Amino acid sequence: MTDLLAIEDVTKRFGGLRAVGGVSFTVKAGSITSLIGPNGAGKTTLFNLISAVLRPTSGSIRFDGHEVTRLPTYALARLGMARTFQNLAVFKHETVVDNLLVGLHTRLRTDPISAAIFLGRARREEIQARERVEEIIEFLEIEDLRDKAVGTLSYGLQKRVELGRALAIGPKLLLLDEMVSGMNQEEREDIARFVLDLRDELGLTVLMVEHDMGIVMDISDHVCVMNHGEKIAEGPPAAVSVDPHVIEAYLGSRRAA
Amino acid sequence: MRTGHFKESYGELVALTDSSVTRAWVGLLVVALLLLPLVAGNYGLSLATAAMITVVGAVGLNLLTGMTGLISVGQSGFLAIGAYTNALLLADYKWPLLASLPASGIVAGVLSLLVGVPSLRLKGLYLAITTLAFAFIVNHVILYAEGLTHGPNGVFLPNASLLGIDVSRDRPLYFLVLAVTILVVLAVLNIKRTRIGRAFLAIRDHDIAARVMGVDLVRYKLLAFVISSFLVGIAGALLSLQIRFVNVDVFGLILSIEALAVIILGGLGSTAGAILGAVFLSMLPELIRIAFSTFGSTQSVTYTTYVYEIRGIAYGVVIVVFLRFKPDGLIGLWRDVRRYWTNWPLAY
Numbered sequence: 311m312t313d314l315l316a317i318e319d320v321t322k323r324f325g326g327l328r329a330v331g332g333v334s335f336t337v338k339a340g341s342i343t344s345l346i347g348p349n350g351a352g353k354t355t356l357f358n359l360i361s362a363v364l365r366p367t368s369g370s371i372r373f374d375g376h377e378v379t380r381l382p383t384y385a386l387a388r389l390g391m392a393r394t395f396q397n398l399a400v401f402k403h404e405t406v407v408d409n410l411l412v413g414l415h416t417r418l419r420t421d422p423i424s425a426a427i428f429l430g431r432a433r434r435e436e437i438q439a440r441e442r443v444e445e446i447i448e449f450l451e452i453e454d455l456r457d458k459a460v461g462t463l464s465y466g467l468q469k470r471v472e473l474g475r476a477l478a479i480g481p482k483l484l485l486l487d488e489m490v491s492g493m494n495q496e497e498r499e500d501i502a503r504f505v506l507d508l509r510d511e512l513g514l515t516v517l518m519v520e521h522d523m524g525i526v527m528d529i530s531d532h533v534c535v536m537n538h539g540e541k542i543a544e545g546p547p548a549a550v551s552v553d554p555h556v557i558e559a560y561l562g563s564r565r566a567a
Numbered sequence: 568m569r570t571g572h573f574k575e576s577y578g579e580l581v582a583l584t585d586s587s588v589t590r591a592w593v594g595l596l597v598v599a600l601l602l603l604p605l606v607a608g609n610y611g612l613s614l615a616t617a618a619m620i621t622v623v624g625a626v627g628l629n630l631l632t633g634m635t636g637l638i639s640v641g642q643s644g645f646l647a648i649g650a651y652t653n654a655l656l657l658a659d660y661k662w663p664l665l666a667s668l669p670a671s672g673i674v675a676g677v678l679s680l681l682v683g684v685p686s687l688r689l690k691g692l693y694l695a696i697t698t699l700a701f702a703f704i705v706n707h708v709i710l711y712a713e714g715l716t717h718g719p720n721g722v723f724l725p726n727a728s729l730l731g732i733d734v735s736r737d738r739p740l741y742f743l744v745l746a747v748t749i750l751v752v753l754a755v756l757n758i759k760r761t762r763i764g765r766a767f768l769a770i771r772d773h774d775i776a777a778r779v780m781g782v783d784l785v786r787y788k789l790l791a792f793v794i795s796s797f798l799v800g801i802a803g804a805l806l807s808l809q810i811r812f813v814n815v816d817v818f819g820l821i822l823s824i825e826a827l828a829v830i831i832l833g834g835l836g837s838t839a840g841a842i843l844g845a846v847f848l849s850m851l852p853e854l855i856r857i858a859f860s861t862f863g864s865t866q867s868v869t870y871t872t873y874v875y876e877i878r879g880i881a882y883g884v885v886i887v888v889f890l891r892f893k894p895d896g897l898i899g900l901w902r903d904v905r906r907y908w909t910n911w912p913l914a915y
């Protein structure tokens with residue numbers, strides 16, 4: 311298997327705080343990789359670096375053969391990277407359909423003038439976009455919510471819409487940041503099933519930050535563990551779960567909390 | 568109850584509205600506007616014309632502030648640019664109106680790049696500040712570039728005609744403004760249902776998520792600013808046709824504030840709201856005038872003496888009251904009412 315994502319010696323400092331320090335790992339194409347670690351370990355910051363929301367202080371990130379470290383954030387969607395956010399980042403005043411349609415932004419071409427006229431090409435493009443969104447709506451089983459403003463939905467459903475929006479990008483790599491936290495057991499199982507389906511049926515590669523160890527153990531092929539901004543372990547789930555460093559990191563943080 | 572929904576085709580899904588009731592009302596409104604000149608006198612007609620010009624400007628500002636979440640307090644500058652471009656092209660350069668009208672919007676749009684390119688890379692209130700400065704500069708240039716703009720003397724518009732019809736008369740002007748207003752509203756509604764409008768809304772609601780979805784923030788903010796300024800420029804050109812004499816005093820900064828009042832009153836982000844707000848606030852001075860005159864002649868004198876102060880206060884009060892009690896504006900009020908009546912008699 312080839313590496314879809316390669317992180318090499320990446321460091322991010324916020325002033326004096328080193329949120330991520332010298333982290334390296336790779337994500338194999340077609341795999342489900344989990345990134346775990348106690349709160350404050352630097353997982354979200356690493357996600358922000360991978361998705362070019364933040365610039366690393368040093369190090370390099372390669373995605374699908376492109377050096378993405380210095381690219382503007384918006385360029386990554388077109389390259390096929392999509393993500394969700396730990397704290398909801400939906401467009402809450404818009405409907406579910408419109409949220410998903412924003413995900414299609416880079417796949418659409420309409421220029422301002424044909425948009426204003428909305429005949430011919432612009433209209434055809436919108437119709438195709440709606441068809442594509444309809445597939446995602448069916449996949450995520452949210453048919454009843456199409457026209458609801460996303461802000462009015464439950465937390466779990468908003469997260470599901472955010473996943474749909476990321477899927478609309480048509481990504482090769484999907485980054486999920488604590489997708490299931492705040493969800494009930496049934497919603498969690500739905501999400502785990504979706505993630506497996508995405509990998510198995512669409513060949514997506516998934517990198518997820520996850521605290522739900524049940525899900526991590528069940529569906530990941532590979533697990534990376536971070537603590538205090540550094541990678542402390544990596545390997546198959548079974549091996550990582552018995553790694554003394556990992557146990558120490560988790561117990562340490564429990565004790566501190 | 569509608570659950571999910573079943574459409575005949577995807578064509579219907581991208582239509583402006585799927586409600587036949589809405590379609591009927593809009594149709595009725597357009598017919599009423601077409602018939603208005605038969606019943607309204609010249610005064611009524613010129614009020615309606617002024618209201619529609621306000622609608623064009625408000626819809627333009629709403630695209631920027633309501634849809635994209637960018638605040639400009641200097642759109643009066645672009646109104647002035649549109650009005651002067653149209654006036655000067657007609658008066659000094661003998662352009663036909665068919666060319667000077669779009670040119671007014673284009674000049675405003677192009678000049679907006681001057682403000683937008685440096686300020687839209689920055690976040691927050693930079694645009695508000697630069698546009699404010701820009702509006703001052705525009706007024707200054709108008710006053711001192713006498714060779715181009717006639718300076719403090721202002722510009723008288725010649726009788727302009729469009730397709731052989733003299734639009735300096737009330738009725739033809741009314742129809743011209745009506746046609747432009749309908750086109751502008753349609754264009755903005757259309758933009759809103761494409762990837763461009765969605766990018767604007769995304770920037771307003773969550774700019775980081777918008778970037779991650781592939782939206783180039785600088786480019787789309789600039790686009791919103793250019794389109795908005797273009798539309799405001801068109802409104803300026805229409806205004807010049809109505810007032811027949813443009814002068815720098817017409818374009819005071821208070822206009823920008825009034826314009827913000829219009830879209831706040833209407834309900835930020837909603838095009839229908841911008842229309843309602845524009846119509847309501849255009850009529851407000853008239854309502855105040857009527858109120859004052861019904862209370863006798865002394866109050867009438869007070870009104871004429873302090874007309875600008877009274878209008879200013881009224882706008883201020885409207886902004887504060889709506890921001891405090893009805894942040895979703897007139898359009899929100901309208902939705903509440905409609906919800907009430909659809910649920911009636913099972914109302915909550």
Ligand SMILES: Nc1ncnc2c1ncn2[C@@H]1O[C@H](COP(=O)(O)OP(=O)(O)O)[C@@H](O)[C@H]1O
Pocket residue numbers: 324327329347348349350351352353354355356
């Ligand atoms: N934008 C920021 N500015 C300053 N410090 C930050 C910023 N983002 C995260 N941090 C800090 O970086 C550390 C790692 O945070 P984060 O990446 O959110 O951890 P995790 O997602 O693993 O819980 C924390 O100490 C956090 O306070």
Ligand SMILES: [Mg+2]
Pocket residue numbers: 353354355396
């Ligand atoms: Mg986190």
